[in-house]
Amino acid sequence: MxxxxxxxxxxxxxxxxxxxxxxxxxxxxxxxxxxxxxxxxxxxxxxxxxxxxxxxxxxxxxxxxxxxxxxxxxxxxxxxxxxxxxxxxxxxxxxxxxxxxxxxxxxxxxxxxxxxxxxxxxxxxxxxxxxxxxxxxxxxxxxxxxxxxxxxxxxxxxxxxxxxxxxxxxxxxVDIAKFANLASAEPVKAMITIGRLSDNKRIDRLLDMMSALAAKDDEWRLHIVGTQSDWSGERLRKEISARGLDAKVECYLGLDDAGVAEVIRQSSIFVSASEHEGFGIALVEALSAGLLPVVHGNAAYRGFASKHGAVRIVDYEDSRSSAAAVRGAFADLAASPNLRDDGIKVAEKFxxxxxxxxxxxxxxxxxxxxxxx
Known part of the structure; x- marks a missing residue:
């Protein structure tokens, strides 16, 4: 053809x-x-x-x-x-x-x-x-x-x-072999977001959530993996500094798959405050890696969660409630390690x-x- x-x-x-x-x-x-x-x-x-x-x-x-x-x-x-x-x-x-x-x-x-x-x-x-x-x-x-x-x-x-x-x-x-089972084997207080730095991804809300999270627990870290778009690397770093998060948020721009894999190995939770997704490839890749997703309730993510499970939906407009959802997800993961495998099984459908x-x-x-x- x-x-x-x-x-x-x-x-x-x-x-x-x-x-x-x-x-x-x-x-x-x-x-x-x-x-x-x-x-x-x-x-x-x-x-x-x-x-x-x-x-x-x-x-x-x-x-x-x-x-x-x-x-x-x-x-x-x-x-x-x-x-x-x-x-x-x-x-x-x-x-x-x-x-x-x-x-x-x-x-x-x-x-x-x-x-x-x-x-x-x-x-x-x-x-x-x-x-x-x-x-x-x-x-x-x-x-x-x-x-x-x-x-x-x-x-x-x-x-x-x-x-x-x-x-x-x-x-x-989704290429589920790319990052298969790479998330930290032991639960760690580290989150990762992956994607283009476009306005709809609402990186600002992720940073606000991180501020609320770090205010109660200094161990938390956020890894931002992506490519420049509406947000430049310079703008991203300024927003991080403005919130006093320089020691808690790491930025990785333009990584190849091997580089992304290394960051995933340091993480347990996938976060996204995106207001809109056509589907959410990064979400399925995160599940395949064994990351536990805590994502904003846009239409695509809500639809995905209703059909496939293994996904936590939260409103990232409220930084305190989203921070609480991340803490809850980590507690559940620490108590029930099989949650990691549940996500991997969901990813296999794609x-x-x-x-x-x-x-x-x-x-x-x-x-x-x-x-x-």
Whole structure:
């Protein structure tokens, strides 16, 4: 099968969306598919620095194209010149590519598939405008997709209101071998958060929680592992210093997997104050490592907890209650070490071969309906 994945950011950018596309592409290549990635030629964190137009990494052919406008809705109409003879065009996230390809290729009945990745509701900024856009432009664009894969229960509920006929639930795949069983074997008073330093992650609330926690117990430590985004490393360090947490919070920016693994070995609890997640790959990776998650009750995390358990939901708007939840989680872990194994078992449900097969089934269904129609 000839597949083109279209995604606004890819390697060397490293986040949940990029990792998802990478792993899906690798699964498909392993099965003999012809796979290419079309992405933008600049990283949003390094505007003005052009990346190579073409590159091959891990056997994945990468084509980069120019764009104009903001990172929120980058305009790149030249994407049409790089679709070629693809049998399946798979669009990732809801942005310019989603709308443009729907209204160009979709109206010509090309085989289009999309994965939601949380839509564009990652923050409450411009929420009214986003709702209007979602219920008009996104609703219209959705009609031209053979299938839309919601990558979480919350995304499924969101898109069911505008595109129920072609909607499928396919929860994200996760590389659970990467950090398998790496969390500290003995419970330690150390937390880790992993992810892009974007505004929706609410790192400020994690730091407020850490302040409340350290005020009652000086042994606690917080490890922040991520890549710069809305928050720079400089801003992060200033916020840490402003709270007097320099000796209690460690920052690790741009680590490779081996580096992240070393930090996980020093930790027992995974924390996230994120207001929005498309799915939460880092959460499943944390479970696979044997970390006990204490996370903010956004829609994706609530949906995950209701189906899979092994996850503590708390409101990080209240630093005292979130600190209390972390203390409670540590006490439970110390009293019941099997909680660690419970999380590892939950993570095993998200292996990539299972997810890759679900997408192959969707592709064949879309191509079959197109051929018969």
């Amino acid at each position: 000839k597949i083109v994945h279209v995604v606004r950011q890819f390697w060397p950018s490293n986040g949940g969306l990029e990792e998802f596309v990478r792993r899906l592409a690798l699964e498909q290549i392993a099965k003999g598919d012809d796979v290419r990635i079309v992405t933008l030629d600049e990283l949003f964190t390094r505007r003005g620095v052009k990346l190579p137009e073409r590159e091959t990494r891990e056997g994945i052919a990468i084509q980069r194209i120019p764009f104009r406008g903001s990172s929120r809705y980058p305009l790149a109409p030249s994407v049409l010149g790089y679709i070629g003879d693809a049998e399946i065009v798979h669009v990732h996230a809801i942005d310019f590519f989603f709308d443009f390809l729907a209204l160009t290729l979709g109206v010509r009945r090309r085989a289009l598939v999309a994965t939601t990745h949380g839509g564009f509701f990652h923050t409450s900024k411009n929420s009214l405008l986003k709702q209007i856009w979602f219920n008009t432009v996104t609703r219209l664009s959705s009609r031209f997709y053979g299938a839309i894969a919601a990558c979480s229960e919350s995304d499924y509920q969101m898109f069911a209101g505008i595109s129920p006929a072609n909607l499928r639930l396919v929860e994200n795949g 292996t990539w071969p299972q997810v890759g097969q679900k997408y192959q089934t969707i592709y064949r269904d879309v191509l079959g309906r197109r051929a018969s129609g």
